[in-house]
Amino acid sequence: MPPSSPLNETAAPPDRKSAGTVFATLVDFARRRPLGAVGGAIIVVMVMLAASANLIAPYDPLATDYAAMLAAPSEAHWLGTDAFGRDMLSRMIHGSRTALMVGLGASLLGASLGSLIGVASAYFGGRVDLLVQRVMDVFFAFPVIILALAVVSIIGTGVGNVVLAIATPMVPRCARVVRASALSVREMPYVDAARAAGFGHPRIILRHMLPNVMAPVLIMATAFLGEAILLEASLSFLGLGVTEPTAAWGLMLRGAAVEFAETAPWMAIFPGLAISLAVFGFNLLGDSLRDALDPRLRTQ
């Protein structure tokens, strides 16, 4: 398969002539893939909430109000308050920032490092390839969360470190998929041509091969996004991710939320709902994207 075809095939189906604008393309996408459109809508709402968090959150997410601890949902606090009297709705709106930041950061980092390693491994081939593959095998033998936990225990908690910890298990998985695509790209005449023209290895890898494996990279990155948000929530829930007082969904489920689940169930229900919706949105979009861009990966 020519490496540039997966994008073109779906971006310009023969029956569509009116699609000249972005809007028309979106409408078309929504008609063809309603589930993907639902996912996209969820993500758009989430991004808007995160962007305007300071404007729309009714309270300061960090402001404690000891007169209203564990208050049930009411007109003043739509989703109730937590054990410190902090407004749940405001914390959830601000939590979407943390989730997006960690999700985007980790999947971008994981996907770019992974694709670089994957392409380089395929390009050099031979012993380099073998060695890289063996090292990747080692990483595959760890459960994802254990690997992330191990990294956190080395570099510590906090948003930046969590991004690194979550990106780590994604690197080998992305590398493996990208390597498979890059192996066929390597055999393309234009790579030979580039080599014959005397270009250096970095230039061939970055300028000639990498752009042509973008379809699987994009698919992996979207798939990682939802997973990264889930992992962040898990780590924070364990107290080994984002730390207090930052507003993060997983953190909101920790401690008091479980302890007072019976008397203050809103603390346990709403943040989990937010996590699920966000991951649901990214998964739906990712699935549709994968079907649209690369049908071969459908069963993975």
Place this chain on the structure above:
Amino acid sequence: MASYIIKRLLAMVPTLFGVAVLIFLLLRVVPGDVVEARYIGQGSQFQSQELMQLERKKLGLDQPLWRQFTSWMGGLLRLDFGLSMWTGAPIIEEIRLRFALSLQLAIMASTVATLLAIPLGILAAMKQDTWIDYAVRVFSIAGLAMPSFWLGILIILVMLIVFRWLPPMVFTPLWVNPWENLAQLIWPALAVGYRYSAVGTRMMRSAMLEVLREDYIRTARAKGLALKLILTRHALKNAILPVLTIISLEFAFLLGGLVVTEQVFNLNGLGMLFVEAIARRDYTLTQALVMLVATTFLLVNFVVDVAYAWIDPRIRYR
């Protein structure tokens, strides 16, 4: 066949060695060790350095890294995991009961996942592009989206509010009191199994769709075979393999990777033990746990590969 099995077994050795080197070094990169971790509660500045040095010597932490590594490797070759640096008890003893719990939970969760995935996947494939297909897809994607620990919290919440009943919080081994044991483990197994069924369901659906387009299915139809027979005798047999593969590959990760679910249900499984061991800088115990999970993962892989080779002789000559 025998040579294939031996080749595959030998291929595991470098990977396991790599895992061992990686975890050994990772642990020692982190500042602080088990001696410091132990005295932090008591205010480490009050402890005399000589005393701490003495403890380190007792644990062998004063030895050069290569010697620590070779003596650990030597123990592993004799299947001797050594003593926990924190409790001083043999690691086998520390792990035994928790392994039983995690193994049972992993088996139950995989069973739940299989029982959900196969019928749902077939249903979705049979009713492709109808609302049933969409409902199944949404159900399985939702399973992937919901954190299983949150699902666990919800299950506990519903049981508390509706039934005024909580699952038992202390682990009872199956052979002591099966009823008590199942009453405790069925809920986390459902929460985790639902999540892991999602991948299987999608696999089942697409495998089924692919198989249904094969010539031999058309032939079976053409000769007037009942739909039910075609499904069970011809289609299912061929489509089920990848589903079972993917569910069994997840199995090893269920064994050691359910850290958060164990926390919610207050289960002392391998995942919780792992978190404790890391926090206590218990090198020997952490290493043993990582090797256990990695070995299980590789063994499951190995069994799946051998099973494939046994079913399909072409694979052996790749």
